[in-house]
Amino acid sequence: MVARRATSEDAVTVDVVHGDGPAAGDGHGDVRHGQIALVPVDLRLRARVLALGPHPRQRRYSGVPSDTLPPAERDPAQYPVAIVEDGNPVGFFALQGGPGAGRLIRGRQEMLLRAFFVDATRQGRGIAPRALLELPRYIRALDPAIRRVVLTVNVDNGPAIRTYLRSGFVDTGELFHGGIYGPQHVFALSVPRAPAA
Numbered sequence: 252m253v254a255r256r257a258t259s260e261d262a263v264t265v266d267v268v269h270g271d272g273p274a275a276g277d278g279h280g281d282v283r284h285g286q287i288a289l290v291p292v293d294l295r296l297r298a299r300v301l302a303l304g305p306h307p308r309q310r311r312y313s314g315v316p317s318d319t320l321p322p323a324e325r326d327p328a329q330y331p332v333a334i335v336e337d338g339n340p341v342g343f344f345a346l347q348g349g350p351g352a353g354r355l356i357r358g359r360q361e362m363l364l365r366a367f368f369v370d371a372t373r374q375g376r377g378i379a380p381r382a383l384l385e386l387p388r389y390i391r392a393l394d395p396a397i398r399r400v401v402l403t404v405n406v407d408n409g410p411a412i413r414t415y416l417r418s419g420f421v422d423t424g425e426l427f428h429g430g431i432y433g434p435q436h437v438f439a440l441s442v443p444r445a446p447a448a
């Protein structure tokens with residue numbers, strides 16, 4: 252069980268890459284990167300998260316926080332998370348467990364990742380893969396029972412598909428037809444137990 256709702260004091264720091272570029276394999280050249288952290292959205296971050304959004308043409312893929320954050324806050328089975336760079340929110344997603352997450356989530360050991368985006372002004376800098384790299388550690392801290400994260404991604408959303416596959420998600424081969432914007436792949440990421448100290 253999750254003992255309490257986390258706050259931004261519980262930020263998990265992910266990664267620091269300066270100078271000669273990002274982690275190997277993300278293909279973003281010599282862009283200078285800040286420190287990325289996954290941080291629970293609480294009152295300190297809320298207004299700045301609500302100001303974020305993807306490009307208008309991408310809204311159909313992730314929604315916008317004004318639509319996705321309030322229901323996540325109201326639902327005790329959802330955990331709204333900010334992607335923070337050098338202390339500034341630059342992206343958002345929500346994790347959801349329980350029956351409300353739908354039929355793709357089977358039991359207590361799985362969570363749905365939803366509403367994931369990087370702000371339009373910050374895309375193309377490798378923020379999403381660096382945030383996703385830290386997801387297992389974040390989820391273990393949230394609920395050590397979780398072993399798998401599942402998401403759906405529209406079949407025409409090439410950049411997101413490549414981002415997830417580069418970040419350890421695998422295509423389950425299943426197609427989800429419940430979205431209003433066409434079929435979606437079902438991807439899953441294993442969450443290994445914490446390495447022994």
Ligand SMILES: CC(C)(COP(=O)(O)OP(=O)(O)OC[C@H]1O[C@@H](n2cnc3c(N)ncnc32)[C@H](O)[C@@H]1OP(=O)(O)O)[C@@H](O)C(=O)NCCC(=O)NCCS
Nearest residue numbers: 305309312313367368369374375376377378379410411413
């Ligand atoms: C998909 C997304 C999360 C990637 O985040 P990111 O931090 O920009 O990731 P990266 O910098 O690693 O870029 C990933 C790819 O997107 C491309 N890209 C970046 N910004 C882009 C943009 N505005 N439009 C199209 N492609 C873009 C990059 O060139 C890269 O392409 P590649 O796979 O050919 O190398 C981000 O583009 C986004 O928020 N999209 C809108 C919301 C969305 O689709 N969410 C997924 C819901 S399932």
